[in-house]
Amino acid sequence: MSFDGLVVHCLVRELQSLVGGRINKIQMPTENDILLQVRAPGRSVKLLLSANPTYPRVHLTEESFLNPKEAPMFCMLLRKHCEGGIIESIEQPGLERIIHFGIRQRDELGDLSTKKIIVEIMGRHSNIILTDPGADTIIDGIHHVTPAISSYRIVMPGSAYTAPPEQHKAMPLEVAEGQFAALMTEAAESAEPGDGAAPRFWEGALVQRFSGFSPLAARELVHRASGGGAVLDPAAAPARLWPPFAELMQRLRGGEAEPVIVEQTASGKAFFSILPLTHIEGETRRYPTVSELLEAYYSDKAERDTVKQRVSDLIRLLSNERAKNVKKLEKLQETMEDARGADRFRILGELLTASMHMLRKGEKQIEVINYYDEDQKPVVIELDPLLTPSENAQRYFKKYTKSKNSLIAVEEQMNQAHEEIRYLDTLLQQLASASLPDIEEIREELMEMGYLRARGRKGTKKKANAKPVLACYTSSEGIPIYVGKNNTQNEYLTNRLAHAGDTWLHTKDIPGSHVVIRSPEFGESTLHEAAQLAAYFSQAKESSGVPVDYTLIKHVRKPSGAKPGFVIYDHQRTLFVTPDSERIKALPVASK
Secondary structure, eight states: OOOOHHHHHHHHHHHGGGTTOEEEEEEEEETTEEEEEEEETTEEEEEEEEOOSSSOEEEEEOOOOOOOSSOOHHHHHHHHHHTTOEEEEEEOSTTSSEEEEEEEEEOTTSOEEEEEEEEEOOGGGOEEEEEETTTTEEEEESSOBOTTTOSSOOBSTTSBOOOOOOOOOBOGGGOOHHHHHHHHHHHHHTSOTTGGGSHHHHHHHHHHHBTTOOHHHHHHHHHHHHTTOSOOOTTTHHHHHHHHHHHHHHHHHTTOOOOEEEEETTTOOEEEESSOOTTSOEEEEEOSSHHHHHHHHHHHHHHHHHHHHHHHHHHHHHHHHHHHHHHHHHHHHHHHHHHTTHHHHHHHHHHHHHTGGGOOTTOSEEEEEOTTSTTOOEEEEEOOTTSOHHHHHHHHHHHHHHHHHHHHHHHHHHHHHHHHHHHHHHHHHHHHTOOHHHHHHHHHHHHHTTSSOOTTOTTOOOOTTOOOOOEEEEOTTSOEEEEOOSHHHHHHIIIIISOTTSEEEEETTSOBOOEEEOOSOOOHHHHHHHHHHHHHTBTTTTOSSEEEEEEEGGGEEOOTTOOTTOOEEOSOEEEEEOOOHHHHHHSOEEEO
C-alpha cells in the first residue's frame, strides 16, 4: 500500500470532472467518513472522503453505506454550508497528501458564500476540515486537535487553519535533469562509505529530496535504474536514475497513470500504485481509474475494520456466554456420573429389606450377602444409627429415586447447553462475516433473545413483517441464489421467501448461512456455485472438502420453540467443496 502524493496527484486530476457539479446530498455513515452525492455534468456519482486512521482515502465509490438514524453534528454542519453547493475547484497543494475542495453556495440570506473542505490523508493524523477561506478560520473538523495534542496546529472551531508542516522538498514534476543530478550527487557525497552502492540508499534519497514520493515508488524507480541488480555504482547512479524518473514525470504531466494492484506471491500482501510495480513478483490487476483501484483495495478492508470495531462488544458477550455454557456442561457431566450410580442405591435398599430380620436400631453398618453379584460376595452397607431398619432401607430407596430423577433433569439441561453453544457458535460465525447492515439485525436478535438490554432505543423496534435485505447472487447459468447472512435473514429466506420446489443448502453440522437456489430447474454448475456460497459463508470458510447438504425446501422445517435460524431437514444429499473466494467474488451479486 502507498497512498502517496503521486497517487493523490493522479486522483485530483481524475476528480476534475466533478468541478461544476452540485452536491445534492451529504451523509456521514461512520464517525470517520463523509459521503458526497454529486450531480456532475452528465452523471451522478458518490464521492467518499475518509479520515479513517487506518484506511484514510478519497475516491469515487459505487458502494452502499448504512447511515445512522440521526446525522452527527459535523454532518449537519457540512449540510448547512455545502449541501446544494457547486464544486468550484479540486486542488492538491504541491504534491502533498492533501486535497482542497472549493465549494460555492448561497447562504440563508441568499448571499453567495465560499467554503473549503480540506482532506488531509496522513495516517492516524488524517482529518477532514471545513474552513471559511475568506476569514481563514476553521468552521469545524471531523477530528478535533487541541493544544494538549499538538503544539504546532489546532483544529477547533474558530481557530485559524494551519497547514501540516512543509517538508521543503523539490517538486519532481518541475525538476530538470541538471537539478536532479545535483540533488542525487549531493546525496551520494553525504553517504557513508559503502552505502552509495546499495539500492536502499537511493530509495531513501528519492524519498528525502522529492515531494510526493513514497518508499514503494522510489523502490520501483531504483529497481528499473539498476536493471533489477543488487548494487548501483554511486558515481553512475544519478545518471542511471534519471531516465525512469523522467519517464514517470512525463506520464504524470500527461495524465497517463497506470493504476495497478500487485499481490506478492511470497507473502500474499497487496500493494497499489499508479505505475507498474516490476520489482514485486506476483499477480498484477490493472484498473481504468484511480478511484476504481482505491475502491478495490480499500473498501473491503475498511468495512472489515469498521465491522470489527462495532462487533467487538457482541463477540465478547457471546464468547463469555459460550464459556459459561461449556463450564456448565463440565459440571453437569460430573453430576451425570454421580447420577449413573442410582442403581447401586436401589440394590442396597433391596438387600436391607431382604435382611430386615438381621437389623437392630443403633447399628452403624451391616454386612450382607449381595444376591445381585454373580459370586454372591458379601457387601458392607452403611446405616444411620438414629433410624429404624425400615427407615434405613427407605433412605436408600429415596436416594435411588432422587438420582434417577436428576439423571433425566441433567440430560435435559445438557441438551439445552449443547443447543445454546450451537446457537452461540452460529452467531459468532455470522459476526465473523457480517457486513455493516447485518450487525444491526444480529444486535436486534440478541435484544429479543434477552442477551442485550434495549437501552435508549425507544421507537426503533422493527415491524414484525419487516423484510430483511438479502444478498442475491446470480449463477453462471443466470439462476438467482439467495444467501442469508444472519438468523433474521435465514428465517425470512427459508420460511417465507423460498418456495417448496426451491433447493436449500447448508454446511453439514457446521454453523453457516442458509442458501436457496430460487428455481426448480438448474444445472450442476449452479448447484456447485451455491454449495461454494454455503461453504464460504460458514465456520469452515478456510477449510477444504467442506460437506454441504442440499434438499428441497419442502423437506426443511423449524421445530416448535427452536432458536432463531435453527431447522431440521431430511431427504438430503451431500456435496464436498473447497471454498474459493475468487470464484465467489466473480459471481454477480445484488441486494434484494
